[in-house]
Amino acid sequence: SHKKERYRLAERKKAEGNEAYRNKEYRDAIQHYTQAIDLCPDCAAYYSNRSACYMMIGKYRDALNDAQKAVNLDTTFVKGWLRVGKCHVALGDGGAAVSVLKQAQELEPNNTALIQEIASAEALQKCVEECNKAVEKKDYRTAVFHLDQALRYALGGLELRISKAEYLSFLGRHSDAEDIVNDILMGDNNHADALYVRGLCRYYQDNQDAAFQHFQKVLRLVPDHNKAKETYKRAKLLILKKEQGNTAFKMGDFARAMEIYSEALEIDERNKSTNSKLYCNRATVASKLGKLHQAIADCSTALLLDDSYIKAYLRRANTYQQTEQYEEAVRDLEKVYRIQRSQEHKRLLHEAKVQLKRSKRKDYYKILGVSKTASEDEIKKAYRKMALLHHPDRHSSASTAEKAEHEKKFKELGEAYAVLTDPKKRAMHDRGQDVNDPECAGFSSQTSFDPNQVFAEFFGPDFFASQSHHYYEQSQGQGQPPPQPQQQFQGQQFQGQHGFQGFPGMSGGFQFGY
Helix, strand or coil: CHHHHHHHHHHHHHHHHHHHHHCCCHHHHHHHHHHHHHHCCCCHHHHHHHHHHHHHCCCHHHHHHHHHHHHHHCCCCHHHHHHHHHHHHHCCCHHHHHHHHHHHHHHCCCCHHHHHHHHHHHHHHHHHHHHHHHHHCCCHHHHHHHHHHHCCCCCCCHHHHHHHHHHHHHCCCHHHHHHHHHHHHHHCCCCHHHHHHHHHHHHHCCCHHHHHHHHHHHHHHCCCCHHHHHHHHHHHHHHHHHHHHHHHHHCCCHHHHHHHHHHHCCCCCCCHHHHHHHHHHHHHHHHHCCCHHHHHHHHHHHHHHCCCCHHHHHHHHHHHHHCCCHHHHHHHHHHHHHHCCCHHHHHHHHHHHHHHHHHCCCCHHHHHCCCCCCCHHHHHHHHHHHHHHHCHHHHCCCCHHHHHHHHHHHHHHHHHHHHHCCHHHHHHHHCCCCCCCCCCCCCCCCCCCCHHHHHHHHHCCCHHHHHHHHHHHHHHCCCCCCCCHHHHHCCCEECHHHCCCCCCCCCCCEECCC
16 A cells, blocks of 8 residues: 555665664764655654764754654653653753653663663753852852763753853853854854853953943844843943043042942952953052052952953052052062063163162161251261160160160161261262162272261260269269269260260250150
8 A cells, every 4th residue: 555655665764764874874864764754754763763863963952852753652662762861961951851761761660771861860960950059159160160060961051051151251261151152153143142151251351342242132132131131231330330430530539439430349240351440440549549558459459350460560569669568569560571571661670679679778867867858967966866875885784685786776876877977978878879889889898987986076985984983983972882874874964064065066965865
């Protein structure tokens, strides 16, 4: 009969399809099975065989459709149910796979293939569940790890791949994310979710025009695409706030600029590229407001988000210099010069190194307690006062540690006086040059001086000895022993009748102070 002839021809096509399948000629096999289906559309095996071919060429959705047709034609077709389960696993739907496979297991409880596929489906489910838990915690690195495990089972899990790309973009791995979605868009250039993720990458890379084009296209394709709508809205708000902050800064309204930049930083914590710029901008504002420690903190945050951000390194280095943290400034500028070897960066690094070297030298003005514009007379007065306070003879009964400290200060006072009363040496000190460096201009040997000699020039060679002797003679009539130098000067005022007539340029006596 005609029906039998059609069946005979269909079986021949099936055999040809089987031969092509064995030879891994899957597309040819699909053609043969399709011809068989056209001849006998009610034969479940033909759909099941074509489903297997679709799986081999990665067309898992087509494979699932054929497998479902097969089991609809024959609900007891266990091999067909197994195929449906495999397709669900390949597409990333572990829950659906477990459901249909367990139904099939009721038909053949001891079927080994079913048992193995159920195990795979449950493992896939577990991976997806762990991924979702990580996403709830915003732990996208862990989420990507579990998705990689899931994709070992779900070879055609398009949604899982897109989710992975999205989380990679959250992690700043934009190139890896784009590789995934570009591959998907090669097959379907209107895939809305893939377009959304590529737009997301553009947005996080601060390419707003391209990002907006992608979001707009997604919304034309799928008007209620929630992620695209939300991100598009957030992106526009972020740009608006950044521009408002910049305008306030240019107008000199630094307090308002600080407020706006802070508001902008609350909009999207994942946008590392834009946020790094916002933190750097806020650091500039903080610096203008004199909030130098906040400026450093904001620059540091900007660099955590983008460790190659030259502007943030330069801003932080400048603020480090303002707060006299010269080693940190040099470290930042060395990093800048490694990133971009320009003449300007070389100059800034050199200046920072000079500042660092200068900071490690003694500040002779600070030692004497005078300003950098002090006159020679002011320097002499400061030396006289400080030298008397720290002369070693005055502290002969002090502890060893205290003696050493006063001796050190006394020596530094003499050194400071020797340099600051010599015009050439003072000029070198003001330029940041080392007056003890024999290579410095105008000096062939190191500066040398005797702090005791400097002291003697003002007070005479036996100042402390003569004062002790004078005090001793006066005290003999009262039966008192001669005091130690430290005792005899505490609170004592030297007047003219005691033999000390005062210092050059100073009237009256001298009162020791503490």
